[in-house]
Amino acid sequence: MLLLNNVLHCGHGGLRARISTYTNREVHVMFHATFYALALFSFMVSFHAVAAEPHSTTRKPATNKNADACYPSDSVFYNGVIYTANDAQWQAEAVAVNNGRVVFVGSAEQAAPWLCGTKARIDLKGSTLFPGFTDSHQHLEGIGKRTRTLSLFGISSLKDTVAAIKAFAANVPDGQWVLGRGWIEREWQDEQRFLTAADLDTFTQTKPLFMPRADGVSAVVNSKALALAGVTKDTPDPEGGKFERYEDGTPTGYVLATAMDFFRNILPPESDQYIKENLQRGMQVNVSQGWTATHDAGMKWREVQQLKALANSDEMLHRVYIAVPINEANALFKNGAQKLANELFYLNGIKVFIDGTLGSRGAALLAPYSDADHSGFMDRTTKEELMPVLAQALKQGFQVMTHVIGDRALYSTLNWYEEAWADLPEQQWHSTDLRWRLEHAQIIPPDQQARLAALNIIASMQPSHAIGDLNFAPSRLGPSRLEYAYPWKPLVEKGVKVIGGSDAPVEIGDPRIEFYAAITRNRLNGTSGEGWHLEFALPRADALKMFTLWPAYASFQEAHLGSIEVGKYADFSVFDTNFMTAPPKDILSSSVVMTVVNGQIVYAQ
Secondary structure: OOOOOOOOOOHHHOOOOOOOOOOHHHHHHHHHHHHHHHHHHHHHHHHHOOOOOOOOOOOOOOOOOOOOOOOOEOEEEEEEEEEOOOHHHOEEEEEEEEOOEEEEEEOOOOOHHHHHHEOOEEEOOOOEEEEOEEEEEEOHHHHHHHOOOEEOOOOOOHHHHHHHHHHHHOOOOOOOOEEEEOEOHHHOOOOOOOOOHHHOHHHOOOOOEEEEEOOOOEEEEOHHHHHHHOOOOOOOOOOOEEEEEOOOOOEEEEEEEHHHHHHHOOOOOOOHHHHHHHHHHHHHHHHHHOEEEEEEEOOOHHHHHHHHHHHHOOOOOOEEEEEEEHHHHHHHHHHOOEEEOOOOEEEEEEEEEOOOOOOOOOOOOOOOOOOOOOOOOOOOOOHHHHHHHHHHHHHHOOEEEEEEOOHHHHHHHHHHHHHHHHHOOHHHOOOOOOOOEEEEOOEOOHHHHHHHHHHOOEEEEOHHHHHHHOOOHHHHHOHHHHOOEOOHHHHHHOOOOEEEOOOOOOOOOOHHHHHHHHHHOOOOOOOOOOOOOHHHOOOHHHHHHHOOHHHHHHOOOOOOOOOOOOOOEOOEEEEOOOOOOOOHHHHHOOOEEEEEEOOEEEEEO
């Protein structure tokens, strides 16, 4: 249940609310407190409605016969800069909301009848209101879990990373797992190499350790974990994965892709309540950053059931569009797509994994890496596993979202898509409006860019990946392949829908960073590098659509979401800085003023 946090403010300040998680008893108490507060609030608003005028607007006599009309609305947002992402009406001065949907978008003068009849006037006080920002690729439960385990994000040296792990491990009892995430060698100033068991064994001899790298598709484990998993120098690499080894074949402790499953499979089980709390925490983090919706690219079926329970009990803070991993696709085929709670919960996709990541040299390239003697690996999902799933997805109308990063993985995946389409007669398809996606899709040769447009494939890309990969992508790819790496603008110019996400908890998961990266392609300190092709950055209008209108299309929800138009859901992201005009560095230092979902303020400063 969404609860107002202790206090409602009326008058020019408008309605502000913070969302918190309460115990059942607190929910009961707060429900009654909120009921009486709302009753008082409604009385006060009615009392002030005649006297209170918009801060920035002088009411003038209307010229139509409804000059004295007062139209009902739950709230009116005014006295700020409003961008709609609707080309037919790009900006506005006021927005009125009733029953969770937009009922008016226009000038302050035209808003007078809604201001007259509203229950709450939300004075933006000069802030900038956008359509609700969508993170088009993240992992919600992992965001919540990140708040409860060791986070290694932002540590700038190998030495300090190891020290942080040592300090955390000291408080873990013998025999229990040391868990964390987020180390990233590309940010280290002393050494830039992968962690190994040798770095960690001296202080974890009695406790196993498993810590994924920031990308989430590789990890470091210690010798205790290797022993528990039964991994030795004689253990073969699994299909679609790899154990890094010393010259004699002994595993170093750095493991990639499907090799991580050896350790995931022996981790202690998590309770349903623990998973549910992680989902709640993840939503709280997201709305505090300004996100009103996310696309969860690979939510496990067990997590789906816990999120569904939250939706059924009215505890969703924002929208979640869900794809389940391919190994759980049968559950989706059996149960079908599901929409709950005013589309706050929408289950409709299948997540496929093909190759690894560029940073770990796991992305599948057509030619060898410029700094290694191999070209990555594929087969995290084999063609034999994939094709029956694609056929069933066509029959039942499910969206397919496939992780591809390297150009070899991209070529193969598009070939398989087309082969599946050709093998099944269209009359057996649920719909010809497929909107299948490629997740990440970082290295796209020009001929394949045109192919994406021709096939109406959606490119789900993470701007922050590019400005992070800037630290190693030139050495991994070489200058010739950089000419078609992270090609956002060339894709948009060809008509491809490019949707923006963060891949949190792989990245921080902040729309300010993602927007900044999309329009600059620079590091957060404003620097870039030779041959980085800054001309691939997006114009700001396209960057806004990358996080609003195009994600709505990518989730089949453009009729209800993505822009501020009459009839659409009232989802807004409000910042104290105008992203469309401010110097890029100011976007990074901006603050979230409020986050609005279905017309309800789910976060406010």
